[in-house]
Amino acid sequence: MKNGCGSGSESCLSSMEEELHVLAVDDNLIDRKLLERILKISSCKVTTAENGLRALEYLGLGDPQQTNVMKVNLIITDYCMPGMTGFELLKKVKQESSNLKEVPVVILSSENIPTRINKCLASGAQMFMQKPLKLSDVEKLKCHLLNCRS
Amino acid sequence: MDALIAQLQRQFRDYTISLYQQGFLDDQFTELKKLQDDGSPDFVAEVLTLFFEDCVKLISNMARALDKTTGTVDFSQVGASVHQLKGSSSSVGAKRVKALCVSFKEYCEAKNYEGCVRCLQQVDIEYKALKTKLQDMFNLEKQIIQAGGRVPQVDIN
Numbered sequence A: 001m002k003n004g005c006g007s008g009s010e011s012c013l014s015s016m017e018e019e020l021h022v023l024a025v026d027d028n029l030i031d032r033k034l035l036e037r038i039l040k041i042s043s044c045k046v047t048t049a050e051n052g053l054r055a056l057e058y059l060g061l062g063d064p065q066q067t068n069v070m071k072v073n074l075i076i077t078d079y080c081m082p083g084m085t086g087f088e089l090l091k092k093v094k095q096e097s098s099n100l101k102e103v104p105v106v107i108l109s110s111e112n113i114p115t116r117i118n119k120c121l122a123s124g125a126q127m128f129m130q131k132p133l134k135l136s137d138v139e140k141l142k143c144h145l146l147n148c149r150s
Numbered sequence B: 001m002d003a004l005i006a007q008l009q010r011q012f013r014d015y016t017i018s019l020y021q022q023g024f025l026d027d028q029f030t031e032l033k034k035l036q037d038d039g040s041p042d043f044v045a046e047v048l049t050l051f052f053e054d055c056v057k058l059i060s061n062m063a064r065a066l067d068k069t070t071g072t073v074d075f076s077q078v079g080a081s082v083h084q085l086k087g088s089s090s091s092v093g094a095k096r097v098k099a100l101c102v103s104f105k106e107y108c109e110a111k112n113y114e115g116c117v118r119c120l121q122q123v124d125i126e127y128k129a130l131k132t133k134l135q136d137m138f139n140l141e142k143q144i145i146q147a148g149g150r151v152p153q154v155d156i157n
Helices: A010-012 A029-041 A052-059 A086-094 A114-122 A134-150 B004-019 B028-036 B043-065 B075-092 B095-109 B112-146
Strands: A019-023 A045-049 A073-080 A107-109 A129-132
Touching: A019 A029, A019 A052, A029 A045, A029 A073, A029 B043, A029 B075, A045 A052, A052 A073, A052 A086, A086 A107, A086 A114, A086 B095, A114 A129, A114 A134, A114 B043, A129 A134, A129 B043, A134 B075, B004 B112, B028 B043, B043 B112, B075 B112, B095 B112
Parallel strands: A019 A045, A019 A073, A073 A107, A107 A129
Antiparallel strands: none
């Protein structure tokens, strides 16, 4: 994982103007709870979704009549999910003609499979990270994203 | 009172270290503890409660899927539950449970019935053993706090 910060995460946090709003997608309740906690400790606003369909609904891509559309700065999704995989969710987001396609998508997986990693990155994933996630992983990720934004 | 607190803290430290040394817990449990603070003092206990509930549910699913009396065994169904349990156990640092899930998954893929049944029995024993150990650990924490002390950070390395 690339780390764009020079002196450490403190400098990144001080340059942050607003909270990152993260959509965290995982079918496993425990992983969802952990991800939410890690993100909150890292000063992110978090919305969780238990599958790809719910995630798309929150993003305003589900029901055409939906008015309550959330603005997210980052999507973190598990790869292995029943129904719609994280990879399929990634592709749906990246196929959008709206600003939504600019939202970085990070894929999480417990399995370190090179072909899986490559196809996610090739389809526009910002990053591929291994589960289980640690607090330091998200701190590095935030730093990387904030540096990329400026 | 101070002598009591010191003794309890020592017991807690030794007990925690033994859980890592005996392979019940790994680094990820340490990471889990980092997510707990004065604002969320029960976070670890909450997550572990969810985990043990998950164990009961998933093991029951696996047992049902491995039940030959209802027809042919659907190994992919067993495998799906094993995959879930492998994920959960990995996320909370339940090292032995996770290791069992790895073997279990291989038996599912090989459609090895006896292997699966053995793993199912072992996983059931293992999660219960971990649950007992962690309850003892949490009890020690409670005793320290009740005696007016603070639960020490345990350095595993």
